[in-house]
Amino acid sequence: MVPASLSSGDLLADRRAAYAKLLSGDGLFAEAAELMEQALELAPGWRAGWFQLGEYREKAGNRDGAVEAYARVAQGGGEDIFGANLKLAVLGAADMPARPESAYAESLFDDYADRFEEALTGKLGYDLPALLAERIAAHGGGRQHFSLVADIGCGTGLAGPEVRPLAERLEGFDISANMLARAREKGVYDHLGRADLSLSVEESGLFAAGLPRRRADLVLAADVMIYLGDLDAVFALAAELVKPNGFFAFSVETAEEGYVLQPSLRYAHSEAHVGGLFARHGFERRLFERVTLRMDRGKPVFGFVFIAERTG
Template sequence: MVSASLSSGDVLADRRAAYAKMLSEEGQFAEAAELMEQALELAPDWRAGWFQLGEYREKAGQTDGAIGAYARVAEDGGEDIFGARLKLALLGAAEVPASPESTYAESLFDDYADRFEKALTEKLGYDLPALLANRVATHGGGAPHFAVAVDIGCGTGLAGPEIRPFADRLEGFDISLNMLAKAREKGVYDYLDRADLSLKTDESGLFAPGLPHHRADLVLAADVMMYLGDLEAVFALTAALAKPAGLFAFSVEAAEEGYILQPSLRYAHSKTHVEALFARHGFDERFCERVTLRMDGGKPVFGFVFIAERRA
């Protein structure tokens, strides 16, 4: 849902949008859409409002109207911070993009940073960082040692305290500056910086001066791949980060084949798809386990935890 901070700039339009939100929270989506239409008559260039209208229409079963609203957002030439193109793909009005625009993930997590950990750990039963660290420790004989561990897509740093006991140096990277600020508060990372995992190696931000290629004994990506879609870029980055015999530990949401875009606007990946990426990017699979990643709407979200080793 669109952040309430994205005002139309028109007081009356914002007021009608607020009433529409109240109606939507009561499940009156058609009525909410009608009020949102009135708000947009007052503020016709309000992109956040058009996206919100799309969501109300979609929930009201007005698919064609939802497509029209999302298309208005997607076609105006601005950055797609709302994920309108993802919505259009799910409604069958566009091809599934190989990955979302970086500005979408950045905006999503900048807005989510303050409530991220509470939502995951208290409401969704999320303990993936601890699970990944446990599997890495087991694979490493119980007490592994990494001169350099790199947490890509580190978010607020939930994995940091879990990996810190094994690492002499712990680096964290994320696309969201607000997430990085939360990670910095934990005081467990030796280095934190912004990086875009969808970009080419030397453009990504992972290899700033003093951060050489092939420096990592462990690359960790907890709950990251589902926001990237096509994983070719991130596997290429990891191959450039990892030392020979370095480990790559990560999770994906489970798909039957290939990779798919889900109604959650996250991507799921199949085991065979990941294994093909291992082969292309010089990794050997060492461990795979099907797990429950978290709960969503009271239902388990299944995925895979992988550990792979970079070939010498």
């Protein structure tokens, strides 16, 4: 959803958009779309408004109209903070991106930070961090203690309290400043920093401020891969971050083959896709398990949990 703070700059257009939101809350998506069209006549350059129109049209079953609106966003210039290109791919109007634009992920989680934990743990039955901590204790080469754990894509730090008992030093990294602020409030991380896991080793931020390579005994990525698409870049980062004979523990949503972009705008990955990346980046699999990651609209979301050891 578009953050409410993204105003059109036109009071009347904003008012009509607010009425449209009320209609959409009652399930009247075609009527909401009509009001948004009126708003956009007053503010035709309003990218957030075009994206919202696309969502209303999509929910009303007007696929072609949604494509038109999302295309206006994608072609409007600037970074795609809304995920319009992802929407076009899901609707079959564009090729699937290998990964979302970094600006989209940053904007999404900056906006989501204040309600992130309540949504996951309170509404979606999310307990993946605890599950991963248990599996690491059982399948981490017999280790019950790691000198340095790096939680990449740490978000608000949900995994921090779970893995803190295993770690002498705990580092957390995320693309969102607002997420990092929430993680900092927990007081369990020794270091928190901004990092973009879709970038190269040099540009990612994982090795900024003199932080050395191959320093971690354990790299953790809980519910992170779903926002990355092609995982080659994050595997390259993990291979540079973890020590030889260190461990990489993470989860993915389940795909039959390769990786796919889902209507949720999250990516799913197959066991074979991940297995190929292990071989390419010098990891050997130590655990593969099918799990329920969370609930979504009352239905389980299935995924895979992996633990791999860095060789050589």
